[in-house]
Amino acid sequence: MSASHTSPTANPQSPTYTGYLTGYVLAAVLSVIPFGAVMLGGLSTHAVMVIIGLTALIQAAVQLKYFLHIDFKHSPKENLFALAFAVVLVVLMIGGSLWIVSDLNARMMPAMGANMEMPQEL
């Protein structure tokens, strides 16, 4: 990684309107799907959560490609490195939160739904 005075986001292919439009349409579709899954109902809670999670992941990829113009061929090493770091942190934060909160949930709310009182003894 050497110092350079060119912008790190400068890509060989310049972004085009078609690119942005494709990204916009894809992002809109990927937002409407989970929204519809929640609003229309009919699916199990578990299925809805899977749909929301998956469409969110795909949308993140869409935004990276069409709006931030990051791909594995042309992007400078710094950008990919930053992206890898972001992935590590997202895994830490989301994975850690899921672990912590589900653990707390299992311990603190044994009768979820029936009785919302927390157990008094610890």
Added chain:
Amino acid sequence: MGRLNWDALPFYSWVAFTGALVTVGGGLLVVALILYKGWTRKLWTDWLTTVDHKKIGIMYIVLAMVMLLRGFIDALMMRAQQAIAMGNEGYLPPEHFDQIFSSHGTIMIFFMAMPFLTGLINYVMPLQIGARDVAFPFLNAVSFFMTAAGAVLMLLSLVIGVFSTAGWTGYPPYSGAQYSPGVGVDYWIWSVMISGIGTTLSGVNFVTTIMTQRAPGMRLMQMPMFVWTALCSSILMVFAFPALTVVTMMLALDRTFGFHFFTNAAGGNQMQYANLFWMWGHPEVYILILPAFGVFSEVVSVFSSKRLFGYVSMVWATMAIAVLSFTVWLHHFFTMGSSANVNAAFGIATMIIAIPTGVKVFDWLFTMYRGRIRITSPMLWTMGFMVTFGIGGMTGVLLAIPAADYVMHNTTFLVAHFHNMLVPGALFGFFAGYMYWFPKAFGFQLSEVWGKRAFWFWFTGFYCAFMPLYALGFMGMSRRMEHYDVATWQPYLIFACFGAVLVLLGIICLGIQLWVSVRDRVALADTTGDPWDGRTLEWATSSPPPEYNFAHIPDVSDLDAFYEMKQTARTAPAPYEDIHLPASSVYAPLMGVAAAIFGFAVIWWIWWLAALSLAALVALTIARNVTGEPHVTIHAAEVAKIEGART
């Protein structure tokens, strides 16, 4: 207007009323001074509308100093209350005492430490990498005015309405609308959120600057240590602050619009608040401490007249701390009830983070070893830090053991521990940086005598104020007690109050130091640009540096770039060229004003004003973006004249 009426004025206690009078009086005094001296135009054109990283840096530090004073008065009031309130009510009503500890924490973290470090990075980092400005100069000004808008809301809560009583962490359910119905928590939310957005933007700006604006030849592993710590701290800002923005936004939705993110009754989960808050909160500790580590590294190397020992290990330790800081957040809520496995994992991660920190301490010690040490005031702060921080670190490793944490959590032991980390680990570093880089910024040195006096009062005051709190924690005293009835605690608390008075003397010395140095500025003038025999690029230019920093962008081939330049005589410089700089802009201060009004309107539910100020904010952003990037040009002849005047 919304829920704002005449009852919002602070007539509920004479102490609060005095506080409001001092705030308003101080503000009026400053305005009167500016009008009397006829500084209005100069203030507007030279300072408020500037996009020069150096001036923005100075404004950040002025803001930090003002807020330090406010936050310290809070601290002194708390210590006085606890020294008195044995078996009686003391002089502060509980409602007011709770506001004071909440505002003390909020101010010291968000409006003292953050602006101080952002100011230092702003001033020094572009100079150290041989750049003419940060990557996005206008964005830099916006960041500053967002921080200032938050600080204005914070000060306004003294005069109009009340501040939060929920502590600086604002945990629900207490901070929810049901238990805290007033405006207090809303003041906390919006001042923190608006300034937090500014910090996120600063982080983006600094990372981009360091990655793209370095002088030709400066490889990453040739960056001065302060730049490395600024880089890691900025990366933490970028990744951690969104968590704070999100969590305060969720709390705002809960409180203002009846959402239930954190209210258990309607399927929310208050524990998720603690989880998200500390996901920001722990990296924040390192955002505060890392730049101070950078200052210590610069200072210890210059005043030991040696190259920094173990530069490579220092860089890796900094990066390790930056990554590990995201793996320990649960240790702030060990006692919330996680299972042993979860607590153990985060406890071990917490202990691991002490290792890279220990590496750094030894690197500083070995830099001093066999060095030609000059005991100047920046060096005193550094050595005071090393001793004190070591003690704080050990109590931290103790608290990292979940079983021990169950005993100590929420006691004054914890209060002593984190002050023991942040006072030396952040504040001493900022003072060292302030005294070290002051001659660079203003062209004259600060009085060494008063600087040393300030240090000794702060240093001894710190020990007197916080060592008793460690003992009190073991004796079972909870934090944040408005009064108590255990007679054995009182002597310790009186002694702690004495410590706070010593710190007050330290702050007075800092004030006198500034006064005396400005008075004697001719005698203390730095004509060389290099008063300390420095080693990094910021000392290569004049003091204060010209608007464009460097007439020629330096060519770097060594870690201590300026030291190397001084050793090898350089050939005559090439002829000067025209220099293009970004022009100052009125948009940033206007955006700050709009943001402050927006925050105020939302806090008081004045919805028409909120809509109006938000529209103004959007309009200003769009207007600024369509005007492009205006530039000014400094012609070669003028550069030659400025540079000629230097020698």
